[in-house]
Amino acid sequence: MTRAPAFIALVLLVVFALRAPTLAAADAAQPAGGAGGMPKLVALTTQLQAMPSSEVFAQVANEVGPVVDELRQAGLSPDKLQALRRQLELMTSLAAQRLDQYEADTHDDEAALESMYRSRVWDDMSFALAAFPYWRAWVDLELARLVKDPGEKTKALHPAQAGFKLASVQLFKPGLVYGGWLGLGYVEREAGNKERARNIFKKLEEALAAEPDSPVRQAVSLELRMLDAKAGTVSAAFPGRGGKVTDSDAALLKNEIFALLQDSRKTGGRPMQAAERIKAVIAAGKLDDDLLGNLMTYAQELASVDIGPYTDLAGGEFALQYEHWYNAMQKYAAFFKAVGSPDNLDLNPYRYRWAYAAYKADVYEPAIDILNKLFAQRNLSEELDQNASKLLYVIFATREQRGNAAESNRKRLREAAARFVSRSPNDPAADAARLVIAQSSGSASQALQQMSQTTSAQTRAEIGRTAFQIIARDFSAAVARGKTAQGGGLARQGIDAWQTLPPEDKKDTFNFAMLLQMRALVDPQPDAVLKALDQIEQKGNLNNDIQRALVWSRLQLYDRMSDPSRSLEFVRALAAKGIPSWQVEYLYPFIKERKDVEQRMALATLVRPAVKAQPEMDRRFARLIIEGMLEKKDGAAAYEASREFVKQFPKSGDGWQLLAKSAEAFGQPFEADRSWSVITNKAVPTMAIWWEGMLSRARIRTQSNRPDEACPLLQQMEKHRQYLPAEFKDQFGAVREGARCATTTAQADG
Numbered sequence: 065m066t067r068a069p070a071f072i073a074l075v076l077l078v079v080f081a082l083r084a085p086t087l088a089a090a091d092a093a094q095p096a097g098g099a100g101g102m103p104k105l106v107a108l109t110t111q112l113q114a115m116p117s118s119e120v121f122a123q124v125a126n127e128v129g130p131v132v133d134e135l136r137q138a139g140l141s142p143d144k145l146q147a148l149r150r151q152l153e154l155m156t157s158l159a160a161q162r163l164d165q166y167e168a169d170t171h172d173d174e175a176a177l178e179s180m181y182r183s184r185v186w187d188d189m190s191f192a193l194a195a196f197p198y199w200r201a202w203v204d205l206e207l208a209r210l211v212k213d214p215g216e217k218t219k220a221l222h223p224a225q226a227g228f229k230l231a232s233v234q235l236f237k238p239g240l241v242y243g244g245w246l247g248l249g250y251v252e253r254e255a256g257n258k259e260r261a262r263n264i265f266k267k268l269e270e271a272l273a274a275e276p277d278s279p280v281r282q283a284v285s286l287e288l289r290m291l292d293a294k295a296g297t298v299s300a301a302f303p304g305r306g307g308k309v310t311d312s313d314a315a316l317l318k319n320e321i322f323a324l325l326q327d328s329r330k331t332g333g334r335p336m337q338a339a340e341r342i343k344a345v346i347a348a349g350k351l352d353d354d355l356l357g358n359l360m361t362y363a364q365e366l367a368s369v370d371i372g373p374y375t376d377l378a379g380g381e382f383a384l385q386y387e388h389w390y391n392a393m394q395k396y397a398a399f400f401k402a403v404g405s406p407d408n409l410d411l412n413p414y415r416y417r418w419a420y421a422a423y424k425a426d427v428y429e430p431a432i433d434i435l436n437k438l439f440a441q442r443n444l445s446e447e448l449d450q451n452a453s454k455l456l457y458v459i460f461a462t463r464e465q466r467g468n469a470a471e472s473n474r475k476r477l478r479e480a481a482a483r484f485v486s487r488s489p490n491d492p493a494a495d496a497a498r499l500v501i502a503q504s505s506g507s508a509s510q511a512l513q514q515m516s517q518t519t520s521a522q523t524r525a526e527i528g529r530t531a532f533q534i535i536a537r538d539f540s541a542a543v544a545r546g547k548t549a550q551g552g553g554l555a556r557q558g559i560d561a562w563q564t565l566p567p568e569d570k571k572d573t574f575n576f577a578m579l580l581q582m583r584a585l586v587d588p589q590p591d592a593v594l595k596a597l598d599q600i601e602q603k604g605n606l607n608n609d610i611q612r613a614l615v616w617s618r619l620q621l622y623d624r625m626s627d628p629s630r631s632l633e634f635v636r637a638l639a640a641k642g643i644p645s646w647q648v649e650y651l652y653p654f655i656k657e658r659k660d661v662e663q664r665m666a667l668a669t670l671v672r673p674a675v676k677a678q679p680e681m682d683r684r685f686a687r688l689i690i691e692g693m694l695e696k697k698d699g700a701a702a703y704e705a706s707r708e709f710v711k712q713f714p715k716s717g718d719g720w721q722l723l724a725k726s727a728e729a730f731g732q733p734f735e736a737d738r739s740w741s742v743i744t745n746k747a748v749p750t751m752a753i754w755w756e757g758m759l760s761r762a763r764i765r766t767q768s769n770r771p772d773e774a775c776p777l778l779q780q781m782e783k784h785r786q787y788l789p790a791e792f793k794d795q796f797g798a799v800r801e802g803a804r805c806a807t808t809t810a811q812a813d814g
Contacts, residue, residue, distance in 0.1 A: 101135040102144070105151050112158040118166070118188035121159055125195040128155065132199040136206050145207050152200040159192040194234050201227025201247055209254060218255060225251045242268065314350040317341045325362040335362075339369035346372060353410050373402035377414060384421055392421035393430075412438060412445070416452050423459050431459055450487045457484040457497055478504040485517075495523040502527045528564030535561055536578045543616060546653035548585065555582035576600060577613040584617035590624050593617065608646045616650040623654075628663050635667050639674040648681050656688060665692035683713055690722050699729035717743055717753065724760065733764045740764075749784035755792045762799050775805035 108124045108131070135148055166185055170176035180186055204224035211217040228251060231244030249264035324338035342359065345351055359366060359374075363381035366374070380395035396418035405411065415434055422431035435456045438444060444452075460477035481497040481504075488494055498514040518524045535558040542551040562570070562579050569575055577600060583593045597614055600606075606614070615638070622631040635651070643651065651671060658664035665688070672685040686709050693702035706723040713719045724739035740757040747754035758781055765774035778800060781788075788796055 101131055101138070102147070105131050105135070105148065109151055109154055109158075112155055112162075115158075115162055115165065118162070118185040118192075121162060121192040122188035124155070125159075125192040128152075128195070128199060132202065136202055140206075142207065142210055145203055145210075149200055149203045149207070152196050152203065156193065156196040156200070159189060159196060163189045163193065194231060194240050197227050198231040198240060198243060198247075201225075201231070205247065205250060205254065208251075214256075221251050221255055242271075308348070311350075314345055314348065317345050317350075318355060321345070322358065325359075325365055328365045329362065334368050335365050336369060339366070339371050342366075342371045342374070346374070349408065351409065356409065373399050376402070380414070380418070380421070384417055387424070389421050389425035390427075393418065393425050393427060396421060397430075410443070412441065412443075412448055416448055416455070419452070420455060423455060423462075428459050428463060432456065435459075450491075453480070453484045453487040454491065454493065456480045457500075461496075461500065474504050485514075489517065495520040499523050499526050499530070502530045524564060525566045528561055529566070529569055532558060532561040532565055532569075532575070532578075536575075539578070539582060543581075543585075544649055544653065546657055548620075548657070552586055555585045558582045559586070573600065573603070573606070574610055574613075577606075577610040577617075581613040581617045581620075584620040584624075590621045594621055597621075608644070612646050612650055615647055616654070619651070619654045628660070631663075632666060632670070635670050639670050643671060643674040645678055645681070648675055648678065652681065652684055655685075661692050661695050665689055665696075668692070679713075683709075683716060683718065686712075687718055687722065690726065694722075694725060694729060697729070699726060699731070702726035703730035703732065717746075721753070721757075724757070728760075728764065733768055737761050737764050749787045752789050752791070755781070755787075755789055755796075759792060759795050759799050762803065766799065766802050766804070771804045774799075774803050778803055778805055 105128065108128055111120060112124055132148065132152070135144075140148065166180055166189065167177065170180060201224045204227060205221070208217055208220035208224055211220045225248065228244045228247035231240040232248060234240040234244070245264055245268050249261045249268070252258075252264060253261040321338050321341050324341070325335050327333075328335035328338065345355070356374075360378065360381045363378040363385065366378035367382045369375065371378070376395045376399035380392045380399060383389075383392035383395055396414065400411070400415070400418065403411070415438055419431040419434040419438075422428070422434065435452050438448070438452050457477070457480040460473060460480045463473050464477055478501055481500040484491070485494050485497050485501065495518050498518050502514045514527055518527055535554055539551055539554040539558055542548075542554060559579065559582055562575075565575070580593060580596055580600065583596075584590070587593050597617055600610075601614060618634055619631060622628075622634065635655075638647065638651070648671075655664060655667045655671065658667065668685045668688040672682060672689065675681040675685060686705070690702050690705045690709060693699075693705060702722070703726040706719065706726040709716075710719040710723050720739045720742045724736045724743070727733075727739060728736035740761045744754055744757040744761065747757065749755070758777055762774040762777040762781070765771060765777065781796065
């Protein structure tokens with residue numbers, strides 16, 4: 065049951081104010097409710113503990129009413145209500161003690177006792193002894209309202225019932241009599257005895273028939289009308305029509321609204337009277353989230369009457385219920401265009417249903433816009449955040465499934481899937497979202513992370529397949545670039561991911577070849593991997609991708625087994641058959657990585673004749689061979705090979721660079737200078753090769769019999785010094801220091 069309307073509280077305060085307040089104005093002005101109420105009550109109790117005069121007891125009894133009622137109306141916790149009750153019990157006990165003192169002061173003198181019973185002392189003390197238990201009964205009623213179990217509630221109502229009964233027999237205090245009967249009515253209503261409550265309120269209304277303006281009579285009339293409304297009986301006239309709607313009016317109107325709506329649903333008629341009351345409640349600012357939610361359970365009835373913009377909301381709810389998606393979307397749009405975002409209502413649940421209607425109507429962009437605006441709000445409930453996140457993911461997934469989504473949709477789908485999974489990790493649909501994240505991220509680590517959180521075996525297999533494919537792709541790219549260290553980490557991930565693949569995927573020859581390629585890099589038993597390679601090669605009919613993987617795997621295994629002779633024989637066999645371009649892509653990085661210069665040159669020399677038809681690869685292997693000659697300090701051979709290289713590739717910067725280095729190594733400084741000039745004349749100072757060439761030319765000239773010719777080159781480098789790469793700073797300093805140029809030396813000193 066709900067708390068007594070504020071109007072009733074005011075009635076109680078008016079009826080029982082038998083003494084005008086005489087406390088200090090500052091105390092009287094102090095707020096009774098909230099944090100200030102309990103200290104005020106304690107202060108009043110402290111006054112009584114001094115055992116003051118009967119007049120002070122009456123004043124406190126008069127003052128305690130507003131304080132208790134404000135605290136009671138503030139919705140205190142059970143503990144605070146119990147504390148409030150204890151204060152009132154203490155006040156009752158103190159009043160009884162003070163009366164005992166007054167009686168003791170008569171020393172059993174009957175005349176003195178008679179005089180005291182006729183005096184104001186008796187009036188004051190009897191009022192206090194009636195008022196304190198009376199207010200305690202209202203606190204007992206609040207405590208009983210907090211009890212949910214019907215049997216326990218009946219027991220909890222007994223103290224309140226006893227307190228109100230005591231007040232109802234104070235015949236010389238009509239205010240307490242009326243208040244007691246009013247309280248008894250509330251006790252019966254709280255106990256679910258509506259007819260008993262009605263009878264009490266009806267008798268109280270009859271007792272006050274001669275006082276139509278009495279606040280108590282107005283209060284009980286309101287209670288009777290409330291009971292009638294809940295029973296389905298509603299008068300055509302209603303409070304607040306054409307005027308102000310009070311809180312009490314609003315409480316009555318809400319009961320009458322639902323009685324009228326229920327009747328309309330039974331009869332099929334339009335709820336015109338309910339609509340009139342709803343508009344009055346809305347105009348008075350009394351519409352709250354609970355009332356709006358309850359009203360929308362009658363969406364079909366309210367969609368047929370005028371309740372302002374809320375007619376469109378009811379229309380949207382009704383259309384949504386019957387899956388008229390486009391019509392629902394239009395109704396919601398019209399409603400929100402009219403009402404915007406009122407401060408006193410949380411309309412987010414209806415915004416979500418607006419987005420849902422738009423999605424079901426295949427109007428995706430408005431739905432996405434609505435959901436993103438929902439996410440931007442700080443007060444979004446957890447449940448709504450979860451539902452909206454899931455809907456956004458479903459929208460992007462639906463667009464993707466229909467096959468006509470733009471590339472940008474995949475990114476937004478991945479983001480929406482990640483949001484959905486983070487909000488609802490245990491949702492049955494979350495595994496599908498994890499698969500989307502794994503498939504669209506392109507990241508093996510993300511795919512494996514999603515797999516670890518997946519509960520469905522089928523989805524785990526799908527994500528495992530995705531993870532293995534991503535790892536295989538990244539692994540192939542790494543080893544093709546010669547990044548075997550990075551490939552090692554990917555290989556270990558790939559071997560783990562292989563374990564999660566379904567049996568049919570493990571039977572796939574390409575997948576198995578990729579596994580062997582990974583094992584070739586990290587498996588502690590290379591012989592076992594070689595045997596597996598033999599088995600797969602015996603099957604025959606292997607495509608280029610598989611053969612490439614097998615060739616690379618053998619080379620890695622021979623290298624790990626520290627058997628250069630086997631590598632050499634294998635490459636010789638490949639070269640004898642002719643080496644296709646797809647094979648060279650893996651062969652070249654392998655040969656280039658050989659740290660042993662003899663082995664590197666031997667392999668390169670074997671392969672080069674087999675790639676003559678591939679100019680780019682021929683150029684790369686020729687360079688490997690010449691660089692090996694320079695590394696072995698064989699300047700003469702390097703010089704001759706470089707001259708041939710330049711003739712074969714005259715436009716290659718590599719050729720002129722090799723010729724410059726080999727000419728210098730062979731004792732041909734002039735030709736080395738000229739070769740470097742071919743490069744520096746075409747390069748610019750922002751390029752590293754320009755600095756390498758200019759520094760080499762300056763060094764060569766400084767060490768020649770014409771050292772002064774190095775000076776123009778140094779001046780040119782000084783002019784562009786801001787572009788000097790960090791890797792050449794030491795070399796630049798050494799060349800400048802060794803130069804014999806006055807200008808350059810002066811600049812260096814400066």
